[in-house]
Amino acid sequence: MPLTPPAPHLRDPAARGRLGGALLAVVLLWPLLQASDFDLAALLAPENLRVLGGFLRQFLPPETGADFLALLARATLETLAIATTGLALAFVLAVPLAYWASNAARERPRLNPAARGVLTVLRGIPELVWALVFVRVFGLGPTAGVLALGLAYGGMLGKVYAEILESVPAAPAQALARSGARRPIALLYGLLPQAARELTSYTVYRWECAVRASVVMGFVGAGGLGQLMDQAMKMLNGGEACTILVTFMLLVL
Template identity: 55%
Template structure:
């Protein structure tokens, strides 16, 4: 029997939290109507097996590969253009939403009333932008500008501006503020204090998160293709409706390569900026 000195003092609270988590999780499972047993039902396994069997071998005829290349390039263009517009919106919004970048906090030890109001307004705008899923924005823009990649670009720009702005603001606040405070107290301007006191310490994390979000934007552009926003998603929707499993397999492999590309790009940039 273990002595009281050898017992983990946190074992009781951990066990209590685990039990509470299970109690709270169970109603969620019931509401989601989760039923894993349906996956092993003979009818389900036979249906999935026949569907997956049609994936091999992947389509590789010249005409389809030409169409696949054009759709892939369009998907990359949608994601990149949408992220570029999102960055243009997110960077100034993150500066407004970040309390750590307020000079009044450095000079007076507390944020000013006007600055606090501006920060809350910026945060509310960012919440509104990211609270609506990008596919809903895509549906709205498809109605406004018609079918095509423009709707996808605008949907990604709006949704990801809210996501990037929130995380950028948190990254700026988490960086060591002493270099910026020293520059501010030495007479440096607001922009100079930010560029030389905050940005160097945050650039690696900002780059990593931005590349990750670009990868998410690629996936989102594929999903939005199902509502007519162009790219791989639209072609994937057509192939699935025609039960062309070989074409679907080729597009899924292409999508896998895109994700691997984004992962390698993120690693390369982090090494360069470390």
């Protein structure tokens, strides 16, 4: 006589734990929501929706004049230049800092408080704050944006690079080290080939973030599309603002 398979459970055995986690999240997040003064009802109030609709109508039609499009093309190239140059500077800073901070391919793992501290300072200060500082030092223009991105993103890249190198299997690097290879060689040939895809993917993602950040920094005078957008909004020129927003979305895409 064949054995009858057991009846499947009709209830999720982890349901109680998930429900408890959801309730705990609500209990913890509710005071934060209250502290932020967020009020969805105010956003959906009829009078506020009329004001929002009137503001959005000012964006139509988009500005397509030849003079403005020429100015927009120059600002777009400047934004790309700020993002790319800033990321290149960040990469130059991140590689030695990641090597210094990481325990990858070390014979004896140890803490590196100095390296970790430098990375924390660099990434702990937002790029917008760095931009404000450098605008005061160098004046308006893309130089402030490049330096701000280089420092802030250098800290981010360095931290993540170190963690990626520490997460891949260490056996190849250890084998090279036991054969007499120094740490840079063991890391270069034992760990880097395994981590290359993830390192490249994160670097490209950070480049996209740099494009977005360079636009935001333009509002404090760091050049590019952000500075042009700030001027359009101050002049209440919704058509120009709409064209800038469309250009920015195409740029990120």
